[in-house]
Amino acid sequence: MSTPADVIRLPSPAPRFTALRTFRIGDFPVIPVLILGVITFAAIFANLLAPHNPEVGSLAARFKPPFWLAGGSTEYLLGTDQLGRDVLSRLIFGARVSMVVGFTAVMVAGVIGTVLGIMAGYIGGWVDQVIMRLTDTWLALPALTFAIFLAAIVGPSMWNIVIILGAVYWTRYARVIRGEVLSLKEREFVRLAIVAGCSKPTIMLRHILPNVINSAIVLATLMLGVVIVTEASLSFLGVGVPPPEPAWGLMLSDGKQGLMVGYWWLTVFPGGCIVLMVLSANLIGDWLRVKLDPQLRQL
Amino acid sequence: MKQYIIRRSSYSLLSLFLLSLTIFFFVRVTGDPATLLVEPGASAADIAAIHQRFGLDKPLWTQYGLFVWSLFQGDLGQSFYYQTPVFELYLDRLPNSLLLAFVAMSLSLLIGIPAGIMASVQVGRFWDGFGKLFTLLGQSLPSFLVGLVLILVFSVYLGWLPSSGAGTPLHLIMPAFALGWYFAASHMRLTRSSMLEVLGSEYIKLARLKGLPQSMIIAKHAFKNALIPVLTLAGINVVVMVNVAVVVETVFAWPGIGRLLYEGITFRDFPIVQGVVIMGGGMIVIVNLVIDILYAIIDPRIRLES
Numbered sequence: 210m211s212t213p214a215d216v217i218r219l220p221s222p223a224p225r226f227t228a229l230r231t232f233r234i235g236d237f238p239v240i241p242v243l244i245l246g247v248i249t250f251a252a253i254f255a256n257l258l259a260p261h262n263p264e265v266g267s268l269a270a271r272f273k274p275p276f277w278l279a280g281g282s283t284e285y286l287l288g289t290d291q292l293g294r295d296v297l298s299r300l301i302f303g304a305r306v307s308m309v310v311g312f313t314a315v316m317v318a319g320v321i322g323t324v325l326g327i328m329a330g331y332i333g334g335w336v337d338q339v340i341m342r343l344t345d346t347w348l349a350l351p352a353l354t355f356a357i358f359l360a361a362i363v364g365p366s367m368w369n370i371v372i373i374l375g376a377v378y379w380t381r382y383a384r385v386i387r388g389e390v391l392s393l394k395e396r397e398f399v400r401l402a403i404v405a406g407c408s409k410p411t412i413m414l415r416h417i418l419p420n421v422i423n424s425a426i427v428l429a430t431l432m433l434g435v436v437i438v439t440e441a442s443l444s445f446l447g448v449g450v451p452p453p454e455p456a457w458g459l460m461l462s463d464g465k466q467g468l469m470v471g472y473w474w475l476t477v478f479p480g481g482c483i484v485l486m487v488l489s490a491n492l493i494g495d496w497l498r499v500k501l502d503p504q505l506r507q508l
Numbered sequence: 509m510k511q512y513i514i515r516r517s518s519y520s521l522l523s524l525f526l527l528s529l530t531i532f533f534f535v536r537v538t539g540d541p542a543t544l545l546v547e548p549g550a551s552a553a554d555i556a557a558i559h560q561r562f563g564l565d566k567p568l569w570t571q572y573g574l575f576v577w578s579l580f581q582g583d584l585g586q587s588f589y590y591q592t593p594v595f596e597l598y599l600d601r602l603p604n605s606l607l608l609a610f611v612a613m614s615l616s617l618l619i620g621i622p623a624g625i626m627a628s629v630q631v632g633r634f635w636d637g638f639g640k641l642f643t644l645l646g647q648s649l650p651s652f653l654v655g656l657v658l659i660l661v662f663s664v665y666l667g668w669l670p671s672s673g674a675g676t677p678l679h680l681i682m683p684a685f686a687l688g689w690y691f692a693a694s695h696m697r698l699t700r701s702s703m704l705e706v707l708g709s710e711y712i713k714l715a716r717l718k719g720l721p722q723s724m725i726i727a728k729h730a731f732k733n734a735l736i737p738v739l740t741l742a743g744i745n746v747v748v749m750v751n752v753a754v755v756v757e758t759v760f761a762w763p764g765i766g767r768l769l770y771e772g773i774t775f776r777d778f779p780i781v782q783g784v785v786i787m788g789g790g791m792i793v794i795v796n797l798v799i800d801i802l803y804a805i806i807d808p809r810i811r812l813e814s
Contacts, residue, residue: 342519342522342523342526343526345523346523346526346527346530346789346793347530349523349527349789349792349793349796350527350530350785350788350789350792351748351751351752351788351789351792353751353752353754353755354751354752354754354769354784354785354788355785355789357754357769357773357781357785358531358534358781358782358784358785359534361544361772361773361778361781362534362535362544362778434647434648438648438650441650441652442650442652442755445652445755445758446754446755446758446770446773447773447774448773461652461653461656464656465656465759468656468659468660468664469659469663469664469671471664473660473664476656476657476660477660480653480656480657483650483653484648484649484650484653487648487649487650488644488645488648491644491647491648492644
């Protein structure tokens with residue numbers, strides 16, 4: 210018969226990170242950073258790296274498979290699409306689109322959300338009520354549908370997509386930042402600043418903002434993946450980045466027709482790029498979350 | 509109780525008001541809404557007729573009144589392409605969307621709940637790590653990509669499943685999986701954390717003190733209580749699924765609301781796009797209201813809280 214000491218097995222405390230150790234050296238997510246680094250590099254030096262013009266193809270060279278398959282040539286390493294455009298070059302230039310849209314949209318959303326979150330949290334009262342009601346309402350709208358709606362109104366272009374994504378995703382920042390500000394404003398240093406005669410804008414800018422910036426950065430990294438997927442979805446549906454611009458989502462949408470006849474490279478390569486980028490962004494975000502902000506772990 | 513319901517309902521009304529205001533505002537901020545509401549290439553007379561019908565020459569607040577009034581009557585405008593009211597189109601497609609959402613939800617629960625339980629029992633060991641990997645993939649793989657890969661494998665190479673359309677149960681499998689995939693990950697995560705919370709509670713410790721075997725504790729005592737938040741989330745997520753299925757429905761040509769939205773985009777049929785957004789937002793606000801009220805009925809702590 211077992212003693213009570215054997216029987217009482219309380220759940221062991223949740224360990225920090227157990228999964229995906231293989232992706233890291235020590236604590237640092239090396240491979241995700243490398244992947245994002247490569248994609249960033251490709252995005253910056255796309256003009257130099259791409260072997261062909263991404264928007265012009267030769268119809269004589271349509272649907273060429275990657276070079277290791279029969280019929281492929283080393284001239285088009287990853288094959289060509291339905292207009293004879295080089296897939297590799299389009300992927301490289303597509304990295305630029307994803308990076309630009311991803312980073313700027315996250316920044317736009319972050320700035321709007323942080324400003325409104327700080328205002329709602331610090332000023333309180335009716336300002337808080339108005340901002341938070343609006344946040345709740347916008348959160349109720351399914352993000353993708355809302356983005357499609359906005360895109361249908363303003364028309365597709367890369368910068369419109371940035372603004373749309375910013376307009377759709379600021380709510381998540383506002384929620385989190387407001388919560389942080391609510392607890393920050395009860396702290397000693399804020400009270401001292403009030404006693405010292407600082408004006409409200411000064412306190413918000415000089416004392417509150419530096420203390421919520423960590424959370425904003427963590428959220429931004431986690432949002433990067435979401436934003437990139439949404440951009441790809443919008444492009445896939447034809448309301449994102451307009452053709453012939455080489456966006457990964459657009460390439461997938463074009464590749465869809467060739468899928469049934471076995472032109473798999475038109476789908477697999479851009480799809481793989483999206484997955485790698487989003488996966489890396491999420492892993493780095495998770496790592497930053499643990500590093501910078503223990504309170505956000507449950508987010 | 510009555511007070512709680514009144515307060516909660518008034519919040520929802522406010523949300524619906526802000527929702528209509530948002531949509532109303534966005535349609536007008538970019539220029540003349542008449543250009544969105546008539547077919548491309550319509551004559552000046554048609555545009556004038558739209559101005560007349562929606563009172564676009566009247567002051568803004570009158571226009572807003574007309575807009576809300578027509579919403580109350582279930583009038584979401586007329587589709588250019590189908591030449592029928594958008595509301596009817598929406599109701600036509602709704603059963604298909606609900607069917608897809610229910611199957612996708614069942615799949616995601618069948619995967620997510622057992623995986624979550626395994627992870628919670630094995631904190632820090634193999635299944636937990638596997639679960640985390642699964643969650644990460646669930647969040648990182650866009651549903652259209654999952655859909656395309658499924659088509660590539662099961663339709664193109666294996667030839668087992670039809671790649672698009674509707675009609676037989678076989679048509680449902682791939683879209684339901686592509687749609688349920690993301691939600692399976694989120695259900696897994698919630699099951700895990702909810703199980704961990706329950707497993708740390710006093711009554712489970714008591715059950716252990718009584719000497720009950722682990723399997724009995726998990727299956728009979730912990731599981732049922734841990735399931736409540738998961739099922740609540742699942743309830744909300746069915747509605748969310750109907751509204752996020754646009755990509756999956758496009759990939760598989762499933763004739764639901766998402767597909768309707770996609771047709772609205774490709775045919776430049778703005779009333780459809782606007783109608784789907786209004787219905788989607790409204791549905792989610794109302795479902796949230798119903799769930800909060802049900803919660804208050806079940807749990808007195810919620811309704812007594814100021």
